[in-house]
Amino acid sequence: MAGGDERVELKFRIFDGTDISHSTYASSTTIATLKDRLVAEWPQDKTIIPKSVNDVKLIYSGKVLENSKTLAESRILFGDLPGGVITMHVVVQPPLARKKTDKNQEEMPKQNMCSCTIL
Secondary structure, eight states: OOSSOOEEEEEEEOTTSOEEEEEEEETTOBHHHHHHHHHHHOOTTSSOOOOSGGGEEEEETTEEOOTTSBTTTTTOOSSSSTTOOEEEEEEEOOHHHHHHHHHHHHHSOOOOOOOOOOO
């Protein structure tokens, strides 16, 4: 892919099936920039609202996209879908929720495990 002039139409689907921030983006747009825009445009009537870019994960083709990469580096299809819109899924996971999950796993007592093999 040459240059940053290639553009792709994206929409972002959140947990309840609502699409937000439908627009056209350049291939040189970073994932962090997309996340920043999503946080700014997040519908305030939702039960889960991200507070920062770090609370948001973008998923495309089953892969979590990295903040430092551009759309082109993330292998987003440019021009393969004439007139098509690419949907990315948005997952909100605040750092607090992750810490609680990690803590709960550490607090669980280790159980003796046995395995049986039937021949």
